[in-house]
Amino acid sequence: MTATPGTTPTLVLVGHGMVGQRFLEALAERGLTATHRVVVLCEEPRPAYDRVALTSYFSGRTPEELSMTDMEFIEGHGIELRLGDPAVRVDRAAREVTARSGEVFGYDVLVLATGSYPFVPPVPNKDATGCFVYRTIEDLLAIEEYARTRAGTGAVVGGGLLGLEAAGALKGLGVEAHIVEFAPRLMPVQVDAGGGAALLRTIEEMGLTVHTGVGTQEVVVGPDGAVTGMKLSDGSELATDMVVFSAGVRPRDQLARDCGLLVGERGGIAVDEQCRTVSDPRVFAIGECALAADGRVYGLVAPGYEQAQTAAATVAADEAAFTGADLSTKLKLLGVDVASFGDAHGSTEDCLDVVYADSRSGLYKKLVIGRDGRLLGGILVGDAEAYGTLRALTGSVPPVSPESLVLPAGADAGARLGPSALPDEAVVCSCHNVSKGTIRGAVAEHGCTTVPEVKKCTKAGTGCGSCVKVLGQLVAAELEAGGVEVDKGLCGCFGQTREELYEIVLALRVTTYQDLLDRYGREGARGGDGCEVCKPAVGSIIASLAPTIGASGYVLDGEQAALQDSNDHFLANLQRNGSYSVVPRIPGGEVTPEGLITLGEIARDFGLYTKITGGQRIDMFGARVEQLPLIWTRLVDAGFESGHAYGKALRTVKSCVGSTWCRYGVQDSVRMAIDLELRYRGLRSPHKLKSAVSGCARECAEARSKDFGVIATSQGWNLYVGGNGGATPRHADLLAQDLTDAELVRLIDRFLMFYIRTADRLERTSAWLERLPGGLDHVREVVVEDSLGICAELESLMADHVAHYADEWATTIDNPEKLARFVSFVNAPDTPDPVVGFVPERDQVKPDLPLLSIGLRSAEDLLEGSAPR
Amino acid sequence: MTLAPETTDPRLELRLADGWLAVCDLALLVPGRGVAVLLPDGRQAALFRDRGGKVYAIDNRDPFGGAAVLSRGLTGTHQGRPFVASPLLKQRFDLETGRCLDDETVRVATYGVRTAA
């Protein structure tokens, strides 16, 4: 497939969707971007984005975050990407494509990747104002705008995969959502009657109204031409302000039809096993617009990716074929796991079913087994934990009895089958067609030791993400098998991780560090003095469990004092010249004029540099160590307490002004921020904890950059977790929606205690969430669904903390023995440290930095001046 | 400058060029934490006590940052030797030799210590 020698052949790609982008990557991998001029005609105003994750736009993913296109890749490979310029005509005789802009491109190879269009049933008024489809980012923007401004009720036509997603999105927008499905059950393609029933119950419990077995006959419009309702086939009328059609998709094959390429009876550009159109060897079709050689049009992304690889290989004159693909899917619909794989409906002759159903908890699991014992397929609703393993086992005889694969954990289930039982050929990641063998190879031969490395090396887990859990288990197993000593120990003193130490301290009620070190430390470390890594880490564990294990909750008590990092030991932040900063707690950022005046007076009287912090409070710098108790005394008298700016503990809960003052506010965000800050103040954790509460979706408090952020909705609160500012910013993920006050607090209690229990030392919630196998889904299972049955314990640990909180500053100024430590010199308690000096700047002070270098001597000088021991 | 008052508890003394300087009661030192001592020539020493009761003294100035804060660092044992980690940028110093464990070109002064009744 090359042009006349001497000229660069041109490849034109029509459609820059998910499959189109994948095709470009495959071209680049094969070096074809270097040998070809590559022109891409892209109809949408933006380059390829993750359509599969489209709905995550409504939980806060921005269009930029959805993008799958790295512009450096496009430019680096010299790809001519023409946004907003679709192909309008193909002239196969002249080998030319005309774009809407009028420009004409000659081609040697033409690849059509035009995807699908949403099918809208031909009912009267289907194009009225208020009618939408659900396919592109532009569709979502339009739905959002309409829902916000004009709609209280919305109806989704179609109860399949996309329809449920659309209905969930409407609900998230505060619209009362109805689903109208013609078939007698939801998701008729993926699940059977039993699964549909389990799904229906769960979805109705979420407050969505489902109408099955009825069709849409007409969209009813008002005098202004906008939607007011929908007439249904049972004669009833449903009042609604908007309609979203989600009744399936059809291949976009018009361009191909117009230029005489063969299309299937029910649409789709007919191609052979090499993805070449059957009519013209210079034209290929891939993705949802193609009718594959096996007679199917695939509506999933994984088969499209495989076609993209096949087409690129064929262009490179390599051998490849696409002969069909698996239709397995795993979805999280409105928080419910739904998965189907293999022969889900049991269409193979003589096959048998194994079914487990528990309608109370919305569980339905079915396996289809062949006469010879082979696993043929299955359906999982409500708990798709086993999906990765089961999908990969499909086609083989499972090594344990099929019943044990669907019974819930804890039931007399025998062995729960792990991924280690899979054969090497088993496909673990179906999005990228990566087998278990390839993953093992990445560890064994390419030296990958972490899941992110393996993802990068094999691409596994970078599609829909449903295989990441299994991936994590495989990587760990392979590392272990390879005898790779991954010393996960906390430090040179302890071979255990922080999480393991936490469990030891909690279970065995170990209340001192020395006891822990002498009993559980590494061989050579027992009896020693520990180190600067494990002392504060263990100190923090003991502090966060203090009331429960019967240790003192006061961080300066007894041995605890010796464990604290320097800042915690002085209950203030050390500055570069040896002075300290003082940050009183200002819950929610709310402070009275009186309070401000007191702070001003204290800062003035002690000559402190004053600054508003990024955490909505006030920092006073330049206090000498002996001034700290005097400053605290005045602060405590005025009702202030420690803000723990020094601790790996709760810092601030920022707030926006909320519904009391702001014209957009839908909840009282200030009150909630204050409540949360007071509840969690003093809570010691693996790293600092920050939070914020915004009074509406405008998000002025920046809650999504926080470890736990709360955003008001008209129904309650949305809780986001795992956000981070700092060096590696991360937006927090939605954990749960529309919570009442009590539900919100309970969920945060559980979330924080689960984090404190399982995170590594100095691991913010963001890094923790990314590291945990299963990520957010796992956290949701544990803290929302209580999959481990530990929620009651987590709540009681938090209740203990809340009940025993005491202000550290107040405790310290009441304790003369502790106060004696706040001196510069043990032998001259009244003398200030002469190295701490200040010079004026902008009407305040700053450290006298040159003073710090006076009198410092080089190592050689020192050796001589050093007094003999 | 007020010097520590006389008591009957075991007293700590620091060795200086011209003899022993009485500093404070041993009981004032919390195992695992330090205190700072002002020397007659204006320099400062940091005094530490380990869990076995042994006492060490090194210069109090952090040679990297210049602030007099080594007494406020966390102590520990590294390969059987006692050390303190600076609270500024966490460099560790051997309490017996004054050598910096993280930068062999750097060393702080050390002082002899004894207890007197």
Ligand code: SRM
């Ligand atoms: C005072 C303040 C800057 C200011 O003048 O505004 C500040 C000052 C310090 N920050 Fe910060 N951060 C301050 C707000 C922030 C914010 C903004 C916020 O909280 O909304 C962030 C980004 C948000 C976040 O944490 O996700 C922030 C991200 C950091 C980080 C990076 C954390 C990360 O996960 O990447 C560090 C380093 C660390 O903790 O390891 C840090 C560390 C520090 C330290 C503790 C550095 C140090 O060890 O000396 C500074 C202590 C100053 C002191 O002695 O008081 N500071 N720091 C702010 C105090 C807020 C408060 O009222 O408590």
Ligand SMILES: Cc1cc2nc3c(=O)[nH]c(=O)nc-3n(C[C@H](O)[C@H](O)[C@H](O)COP(=O)(O)OP(=O)(O)OC[C@H]3O[C@@H](n4cnc5c(N)ncnc54)[C@H](O)[C@@H]3O)c2cc1C
């Ligand atoms: C909300 C939603 C959720 C989904 N969830 C899943 C899921 O969980 N799992 C799964 O496997 N699949 C899912 N899918 C399906 C998946 O998105 C598609 O299978 C995949 O996007 C197909 O890729 P494609 O490139 O063939 O088509 P598309 O991604 O649709 O790309 C085709 C592109 O071609 C453009 N185009 C069309 N005609 C022209 C022209 N004449 N000139 C230029 N450009 C043109 C279109 O504008 C479009 O940008 C979901 C789809 C939606 C909408």
Ligand code: SF4
């Ligand atoms: S940004 Fe850096 S310099 Fe500024 S306060 Fe934060 S840690 Fe200190």
Ligand code: FES
């Ligand atoms: S199965 Fe979708 S990313 Fe692996």
